[in-house]
Amino acid sequence: MKKRILVLASLLVLCSFAATQAARAQEPLSVNIPFAFAAGETTLPAGEYRVQKMDGNGAVLLIRCTEPKASIMVVTNSTGGGKQQEQSKLVFHRYGNHYFLSQVWNAGYRSGRELRIGQREKEIVLSAKLEKHDQVILIASASPIKQ
Numbered sequence: 001m002k003k004r005i006l007v008l009a010s011l012l013v014l015c016s017f018a019a020t021q022a023a024r025a026q027e028p029l030s031v032n033i034p035f036a037f038a039a040g041e042t043t044l045p046a047g048e049y050r051v052q053k054m055d056g057n058g059a060v061l062l063i064r065c066t067e068p069k070a071s072i073m074v075v076t077n078s079t080g081g082g083k084q085q086e087q088s089k090l091v092f093h094r095y096g097n098h099y100f101l102s103q104v105w106n107a108g109y110r111s112g113r114e115l116r117i118g119q120r121e122k123e124i125v126l127s128a129k130l131e132k133h134d135q136v137i138l139i140a141s142a143s144p145i146k147q
Contacts, residue, residue, distance in 0.1 A: 028052035029088050029106070030143035037092060037099035039063050040074045041118045050143055051090070051104055058113055061104060076113035079103060084110050088140040093133040095124050102135075107142075 029051045036045050047065040054060040054073060064071040091103040100121045105112035125133075 027142045029090075029104070029140035031090055031138050031140035033090070033138060035097075035099050037101055038118060038120055039072050039101040039115060041120065042072045044070050044072065051140065061113060063101070074115055076104070076115055078111050079114040080111050081105065082110065084108060085112070088142065090138045090140055092136040092138070093121065094136050095121075095128065095133055098124055099136065 030048065031051065032048050033044075034046050036043060038044070044063065044065060045068055047067055047070075050062075050064050050066065052062045052064070054062050058076070058078075060073055060075055062071060062073050085105045085107050087105075088107045089105050090101060091105070093100045093102050098121075100118065101115055103112050103114050
């Protein structure tokens, strides 16, 4: 009997942890981006941003700047990182003074979301004959949804 209660209590704790993780994955991320950048084919200004999943699997992200008002919805692909992420973050490709949002990662997960390379980024790579790019990583924090 004691063993059965212990097993049930363990399952309850595990389910609670899984539900917390799932809820955390749906929370928007807040991040201050100090430079203008492109997401898909759209250029967005520097500012405070919220990044939010728009569907159940996270394939569509809403990227919204609070001031000045600017937003875009982008379709993403899943990308694996191998190890569990310790912090939520946004990853940018940088070519000179041009920045392109590349990936979005949530803390506590082994996979993130990767944006498709847009036409502008492809053109910059080809015109400058650049094979390598710098990576800029900005740490994001979970931002509760405001009603």
